[in-house]
Amino acid sequence: MTEVLQYVIDGAALGSLYALFALGIGLIFGIMNLINFAHGELVMVGGYVLVFVSAPSTIVRVTLMIVIVIVFALVMERVAFRPVRGARADTLLVTSFAVSFLLQSLAIVLIGALQKSVGILSSLNESFTVGELSIRKLDVFTVAVTAGLLAALVVFLGRTRLGVQMRAAAEDFRMARALGVRANTVIATAFALSGLLAAVAALILVAQTGVVSPTMGLTVVLAAFIATIVGGLGSLTGAVLGGYVLGALTVALQATLPLGYRPYRDAFVFAIVVLVLILRPQGLISSRAVVERV
Amino acid sequence: MSAAQIRAEDISVHFVGVKAVDGVDLTLGYGEILGLIGPNGAGKTTLVNALTGFQEPTGGRVFLDDVEITGWTPHAIGRRGLGRTFQGIRLFRELTAFENVELGALGVGASRKEARMLATELLERMHLRDRADQKAGSLPYGDERRIGLLRVLAMKPSFLLLDEPAAGMNEGESDDLTTAIGEIRNEFGCGVLVIEHDMRVIMGLCERIQVLDYGKTISLGTPAEVQRDPAVITAYLGTKRGASAAAAPELPEVPDAS
Amino acid sequence: MIRGSRLHARWLLLAMAALALMLGSAACGGDDSGDDAGDTSQSTEAATEDPIVIGSAVALTGGLSAFDLPAVAGTEIAIEEINASGGILGRQVKLVKADTKSDINQGARAGLEVLEQGADAMIVTLDYNFGGGAAREAQKAGKVVIAPGAGSAKFGVQGIGNMAYTLGIAAQTDSTVAAEWGIEKKGFKTAYLLLDDVTDYDKDQCSSFKQVWTELGGEILGEDTFKNNDTSVAAQVTRIKSLGQEPDLIMLCSFPPGGAVAVKQLRDADVNSAIISNGAMDGTYWFEDSIPNLSGFYITASASVWGDDPSDRINEFVEKVTAKDKQPQSYFTVLGYIAVYTFKTAMEQANSTDGAAMVAEMDTWDKEDIGGLALTFTPEQHIDTAREERIIEVNNGKHRVVDVRAAKKQLPLFGS
Known part of the structure; x- marks a missing residue:
């Protein structure tokens, strides 16, 4: 029983991280129909900022990192995505792919292919015990921060001017513009938010793994991509749900597959994902926005 | 005619190989209701897109109260x-019905508080208060229509x-709509341009009617004048709606850049 | 709805294609089995005043440059040393480089490029798959080719041809040394296998370790797998913690960054077993900031770059690298250095730069002292299984050699 609970905690922590990844991708997709493959590189940038910026206090270091990643996201939107806004879906996809590849290559050239180790939030790596359960503080932090960010996002989207406009734009961009919604403001805000999500994901990821490498964004994007597809492209609730489903599935398969099959864990995960998509082509939570706009 | 008006001069919108709108002039004064009619593919929607910034005109200029707005972004024009x-x-x-209406106010720069007050007031006036928190996707068709109008108002x-406000309505509903549009004009004093296929709505509502065919104005005048115009009879009124729709398919909407 | 889902499917396809592309560029591709023999005929004996050219067809950029660049640094120092003391056979030595860009398909091109610049011998990327392309070109041209760190016996007579040698250690040898050290020197009884199943090397290492460990009477408490790009091995850690008994030794068959993630998460979860891994986990870069006082971690390596190698020659070399550049992060630097001395010794013994003549000499080497390392090759085996490996311990973040031993048991290198 203890073991099962322990696996549940493992799954929740991993799922939270995946949900953070997926939200960043889902947010941008909802607004501008773009699967931003370069989202992973925002996480990478966050990781490297933690490597190279040393500040007297962790709070300063982390705040600085978040600010830099958000600025990076805004620049990415301005330089790479604004010129192709409204273009066909494949054009957008190829553009984001190119940005992703460019940033990875840039990191290898400027910093080197060898990964760097980072120490951040090391005090959270201790565990505490509840009964027979041993719970890592970082896992609690991860789940709490994800929940907090989600709640903040819900409030932002539901209660603020930009939030309401953003939801409207996500559903029907053309109509929203006729109603006086500023396209540039809404899209820039979405990118800033995705930058914030990427920065927080970077913090947790780096605290958990201790390493930063030029190709780390790939893992992030792969997880996010699968989570958003499973959850339902264009739905933020779906993205979060997809993240938790993916995390739970990965841990459950790792825990239950016989040794000989464990190397194929990801293949099983993908098989289940495909099955879900056959049964529900729109993902777990279907979004009208996709149906209408694609 | 007062100086305060929409004035479009010699508007053209050319797509590859197609002159969707070809040198059309249009004016619309405050408090006036103008009908814009013509067979499918005549260029009505494209013309409105050109006026509202959704389609950059190939040629011509648009003025709003003597300020040129050609090439402005849709939200700026809004x-x-x-x-x-x-x-x-x-x-x-x-979004909820309330949020839909609120958005219109937010879009023109109202504060959150002002927008909420206006939305509440408008919903009350249309007796839609109890629909406020319902998701717009779950509203009955008639309420949907009314919320759509409130949102712009x-x-x-x-x-x-x-653009075709009465599409898909039965006779009773389109009569209600005709009344509502008239009331809106009277109450807000705004100029209204209506694209509509339903001639009952057009004839009952409009002071002037402009008829387009193949991107050009073929007639402009009072309903009675237009109805008598032989050019209009040949191009539009003489043919059955269904037949003309098949003969001249509507141009696809062109996706907007930036 | 139908329209929506069909377009949705098109979307998915597109996105998946893009993803496949991205993954493809990061993962290792397959290898084409080239022609084995190749003609060893024409060796143009240059005029004595012409320099001897060593071609380096390696990843100067891209992901693999992390391993190749340190080796190139060692190569450059060896050439400086040799030129300062009169060269090889009275001729100066010149280095020419070509970049494979870490692309498996650029290997052959890079190999041809250095051959065109007159390479008499070649150094390639330290991996059978990624170095194989260039190596086959050297084989065809009849030039001796060395992969400083390829850990597969296929990089030799069997997979490339008789001109190909690796200075790396086979996974079988590495794990035999690790198992024998654990049982005989440390008196460990229980072990656990944690396999990152991305590379053949790591798979071979874990399976060989299991065999030797149980043959020596040790017990395997359990085994598990993970992927190098996993961000969390929490489930694997939970499995270990649920064993009821902490294993004496965890055999970690992996490489950074995945290996680094595993070590960190094991230690964060208070799993205090000794952990042993292979040379790919050499260096401080992967833990110095994340696990600054790492202890109880061990690797097997051909040489120590931490100043305490049993060979003074190697320690001197490391000092030289550190003075010139920075502290080397792995013994691959040493192997890049030794590769040049391997050519030098072979050319001097053969009194020629002819590939076939060099091979004839090298295949007779039995613990031949080359630049501080004793090398053994036979006509059938171009990977050294007799090498005295260093067991290096990381204690409180510091490396130190704690044992030097060669594998007693010789596992078959092929077909297990």
């Missing part, structure tokens, strides 16, 4: 007082451009 609807209602279905527009 803020300037030119509100429009699209074919179909296109409410934001994931919340922008407090000086001009209202309605």
Whole structure:
């Protein structure tokens, strides 16, 4: 029983991280129909900022990192995505792919292919015990921060001017513009938010793994991509749900597959994902926005 | 005619190989209701797109109260007082009825508080208060229509451009709509441009009617004048709606850049 | 709805294609089995005043440059040393480089490029798959080719041809040394296998370790797998913690960054077993900031770059690298250095730069002292299984050699 609970905690922590990844991708997709493959590189940038910026206090270091990643996201939107806004879906996809590849290559050239180790939030790596359960503080932090960010996002989207406009734009961009919604403001805000999500994901990821490498964004994007597809492209609730489903599935398969099959864990995960998509082509939570706009 | 008006001069919109709009002039004064009619593919929607910034005209200029607005972005034109609807209602279905109306006010720069007050007031006036927190996607069709109108009205527009507001309505509903549009004009004093296939709506509502065919104005005048114009009879009124629709398919909407 | 889902499917396809592309560029591709023999005929004996050219067809950029660049640094120092003391056979030595860009398909091109610049011998990327392309070109041209760190016996007579040698250690040898050290020197009884199943090397290492460990009477408490790009091995850690008994030794068959993630998460979860891994986990870069006082971690390596190698020659070399550049992060630097001395010794013994003549000499080497390392090759085996490996311990973040031993048991290198 203890073991099962322990696996549940493992799954929740991993799922939270995946949900953070997926939200960043889902947010941008909802607004501008773009699967931003370069989202992973925002996480990478966050990781490297933690490597190279040393500040007297962790709070300063982390705040600085978040600010830099958000600025990076805004620049990415301005330089790479604004010129192709409204273009066909494949054009957008190829553009984001190119940005992703460019940033990875840039990191290898400027910093080197060898990964760097980072120490951040090391005090959270201790565990505490509840009964027979041993719970890592970082896992609690991860789940709490994800929940907090989600709640903040819900409030932002539901209660603020930009939030309401953003939801409207996500559903029907053309109509929203006729109603006086500023396209540039809404899209820039979405990118800033995705930058914030990427920065927080970077913090947790780096605290958990201790390493930063030029190709780390790939893992992030792969997880996010699968989570958003499973959850339902264009739905933020779906993205979060997809993240938790993916995390739970990965841990459950790792825990239950016989040794000989464990190397194929990801293949099983993908098989289940495909099955879900056959049964529900729109993902777990279907979004009208996709149906209408694609 | 007063100086305060929409004035479009010699508007052309050419797509590859197609002159969707070809040198059309249009004026719309405050408090006036103008009908824009013509067979499918005549260029009505494209012309409205050109007026509202959704389609950059190939040629010509658009003035709003003598300020040139050609080439402005849609939201800037919206803020300037030119509100429009699209074919179909296109409410934001994931948003509540209240939020849909509120959006219109927010879009023209109202504060959150002002927008809420205006939305509450408008919903009350249309007796839709109890629908406020319902998701727009779950509203009955008639309410959907009304919310769609309120949403534009919340922008407090000086001009209202309605693209086929009565599409899909039965006779009773379109009569109600005709009354509502008339009331809106009287109450807000705004100029209204209506694109509509339903001639009962057009004839009952409009002071002037402009008829397009193949991107050109073929007639302009009072309903009675237009009805008697032989050019109109040949191009439009003489043929059955269904037949003309098949003969001249509607041009696809062109996706907007930036 | 139908329209929506069909377009949705098109979307998915597109996105998946893009993803496949991205993954493809990061993962290792397959290898084409080239022609084995190749003609060893023409060796143009240059005029004595012409320099001897060593071609380096390696990843100067891209992901693999992390391993190749340190080796190139060692190569450059060896050439400086040799030129300062009169060269090889009275001729100066010149280095020419070509970049494979870490692309498996660029290997052959890079190999041809250095051959065109007159390479008499070649150094390639330290991996059978990624170095194989260039190596086959050297084989065809009849030039001796060395992969400083390829850990597969296929990089030799069997997979490339008789001109190909690796200075790396086979996974079988590495794990035999690790198992024998654990049982005989440390008196460990229980072990656990944690396999990152991305590379053949790591798979071979874990399976060989299991065999030797149980043959020596040790017990395997359990085994588990993970992927190098996993961000969390929490489930694997939970499995270990649920064993009821902490294993004496965890055999970690992996490489950074995945290996680094595993070590960190094991230690964070208070799993205090000794952990042993292979040379790919050499260096401080992967833990210095994340696990600054790492202890109880061990690797097997051909040489120590931490100043305490049993060979003074190697320690001197490391000092030289550190003075010139920075502290080397792995013994691959040493192997890049030794590769040049391997050519030098072979050319001097053969009194020629002819590939076939060099091979004839090298295949007779039995613990031949080359630049501080004793090398053994036979006509059938171009990977050294007799090498005295260093067991290096990381204690409180510091490396130190704690044992030097060669594998007693010789596992078959092929077909297990």
